[in-house]
Amino acid sequence: MTHTEIEVTAELVRDLLRDQHPDLADRPVRLGARGWDNQLWRVGDDLAVRLPWATQSADALLRKEHAWLPALAPRLPLPVPVPQRIGEPSERFPRPWIVTTWVPGSPADRAPATRAAEAADTLAAFLTALHRPAPDGAPTGRDRGGPLTDRAEGFAQSLASATESGLIPDPDAIRAVWEDAVTAPEWAGPALWLHGDLHPANVLTADGTFCGVIDFGDLCAGDPACDLAAAWILLPDGAVDRFHAAYQPAPDPATVRRARGWAVLKALACIFIGEAGVHGRPGGKRTWGPPAHAALRRLTATIHCPSSSASKK
Secondary structure, eight states: OOOOSSOOOHHHHHHHHHHHOGGGTTSOEEEEEEOSSEEEEEETTTEEEEEEOSOTTHHHHHHHHHHHHHHHGGGOSSOOOOEEEEEOOOSSOSSOEEEEEOOOSEETTTSOOOOHHHHHHHHHHHHHHHOSBOOTTOOOOSSOSSOGGGGHHHHHHHHHHHHHTTOOSOHHHHHHHHHHHHTSOOOOSOOEEEOOOOOGGGEEEETTEEEEEOOOTTOEEEOTHHHHTHHHHHSOTTOHHHHHHHSSSOOOHHHHHHHHHHHHHHHHHHHHHHHHHHTTOTTOOGGGHHHHHHHHHHHHHHHHOTTSHHHHO
């Protein structure tokens, strides 16, 4: 992470609005959240300003959201932060920023989904609506949505590091899930629109189920297995089969196998971020660890219990 040298404050946000969008400058401004790439500042009750602060890639991701998400949002069955306006770099803040709609809810890393059936159906409906063929010129992913074989070296390094650090109880089972996934046939269909980053902090909950999806910075076109991994990352125990039945068209066995591989990658990454949070290291988020460990437990159960329905998919 590379934090910006400029301190982002409510006063700065008001000044930026006053300079470029003065009709919004008199609204109350308060901090919403500090994410991995951006800070989120609420503007009144229905809008938010997102400013890059911790990664150099955030500028391009914000511009991508502004370019593509407004056309996708109307067909999605859950609220998403729809870009309304863009702020250009200036002397006050030398990076682009955007104004979006505000999506209420609690991040799932802090308030996990508990109503299994409702959550499975809601997630399946969202991804069914999103996963449509992307047009020519749609963005490609930052190592998301392509062949799992492209991630083999990264997986091996992550597994070795997690094993050496004592963060995982059964590395052989995790390796078995990965090897099954990476040997599955590759996606042969059209490149579909993907969210690309469906971890618990990017999905919102209310009353035990999902109520919104945020942070489309990794929006891209590719293999839907990348997003279908969310079933193991986000849903409570026992809900994956229902999710697969509700998602349309029903995923074929090879796609489910690849999705488990993507879920392993996401879970390992979140475990490292959670562990960093436990020890107070920069970029750490301790709430990311528990759902990631739960995901690995669910994934390795598909290996330990070969008679389960999940392993037959």
